[in-house]
Amino acid sequence: MSDVAPVVPGAAVGFIGLGHMGSPMARRLVAAGYAVRGFDANPAARPEGVAAARSATAAVTGAAAVVLMLPDSAAVESVLTPGLLERLAPGTPIVDMGSSEPARTRALAEQAAKLGVPLVDAPVSGGVRGAERGTLTVMAGGDPEAVAALRPLFGVLGTRVLHVGPVGAGHALKALNNLLSATHLLVSSEAVLAGREFGLDPQVMLEAINGSSGRSGSTEDKWPRFMLNRRFDSGFGVGLLLKDLRIAAGLARDAGRPCLLGEAAVELWARAAAELPAGADHTEIVRWLELRHDEKGD
Numbered sequence: 058m059s060d061v062a063p064v065v066p067g068a069a070v071g072f073i074g075l076g077h078m079g080s081p082m083a084r085r086l087v088a089a090g091y092a093v094r095g096f097d098a099n100p101a102a103r104p105e106g107v108a109a110a111r112s113a114t115a116a117v118t119g120a121a122a123v124v125l126m127l128p129d130s131a132a133v134e135s136v137l138t139p140g141l142l143e144r145l146a147p148g149t150p151i152v153d154m155g156s157s158e159p160a161r162t163r164a165l166a167e168q169a170a171k172l173g174v175p176l177v178d179a180p181v182s183g184g185v186r187g188a189e190r191g192t193l194t195v196m197a198g199g200d201p202e203a204v205a206a207l208r209p210l211f212g213v214l215g216t217r218v219l220h221v222g223p224v225g226a227g228h229a230l231k232a233l234n235n236l237l238s239a240t241h242l243l244v245s246s247e248a249v250l251a252g253r254e255f256g257l258d259p260q261v262m263l264e265a266i267n268g269s270s271g272r273s274g275s276t277e278d279k280w281p282r283f284m285l286n287r288r289f290d291s292g293f294g295v296g297l298l299l300k301d302l303r304i305a306a307g308l309a310r311d312a313g314r315p316c317l318l319g320e321a322a323v324e325l326w327a328r329a330a331a332e333l334p335a336g337a338d339h340t341e342i343v344r345w346l347e348l349r350h351d352e353k354g355d
């Protein structure tokens with residue numbers, strides 16, 4: 058593998074995928090002094106202040122690093138192959154910051170390595186607000202030299218930047234994190250609805266739970282910000298979450314450690330995703346539970 062130069066402010070960065078997360082991330086890089094050229098397949102995705110490239114190839118040509126913030130492995134593969142990988146100078150790091158499948162990430166990294174291009178996976182946690190504020194947690198997997206070269210860029214996007222292992226390790230860890238998060242969100246929704254039916258005030262319940270052992274990111278953050286007020290606008294779609302859960306469950310099965318509770322959660326989330334309106338936010342899981350309860354008439 059060729060030497061990888063540190064990706065510091067001033068460097069040209071090709072940024073592909075300017076959706077809920079990619080837009081604020083690209084804007085932060087611009088504000089930090091990176092020369093970002095952004096591209097998204099959706100012509101409406103044109104964040105203010107980010108120079109728009111005509112194509113993915115135009116965005117990455119001559120770039121010192123390429124950041125991908127795409128929905129899944131299929132999108133990442135379709136952007137990088139065939140053709141785009143070959144456009145990169147050896148030693149130009151590609152970083153997949155979306156939540157992709159570890160095995161497919163590893164296969165792509167092998168393909169890229171043959172061209173002298175290091176591929177790093179660095180998925181993030183912290184949601185749209187974390188992307189706007191630069192307070193994401195970044196879970197990087199890959200060659201230590203490439204991860205070190207990307208640290209200045211990661212530091213603009215996140216406050217907790219962890220090198221968690223070889224390529225694919227970040228994507229594995231992110232999927233497992235989301236399995237936990239989704240399971241907490243589902244069971245906390247069931248508990249709040251049961252309490253409400255019993256006559257408890259959900260706000261009082263959360264106040265008590267958040268000072269008790271039942272608390273989680275769901276009760277401390279998602280319930281107060283997006284669910285109690287019924288805004289359901291976290292900016293993370295239920296379809297994307299389901300993709301992560303399936304990755305985590307598959308990983309556990311492949312590792313010979315199938316998750317019984319996790320598999321049950323995936324099944325429930327799959328039903329919710331099928332029955333909620335297209336494009337529903339993942340916090341609408343509580344709406345789905347309400348709907349099921351109403352339909353049963355009990």
Ligand code: NAD
Nearest residue numbers: 074075076077078097098099128132155156184292293297
């Ligand atoms: P999003 O759907 O809002 O954005 C994805 C963008 O990619 C869209 O604008 C889409 O047009 C674009 N795109 C899709 N295929 C493309 C292609 N072939 N070429 C160019 N552009 C293409 O998704 P998001 O919420 O920003 O999430 C992006 C990734 O980050 C996903 O893997 C998701 O699981 C992960 N993630 C999301 C959140 C969140 O809170 N939304 C948090 C952490 C991680």
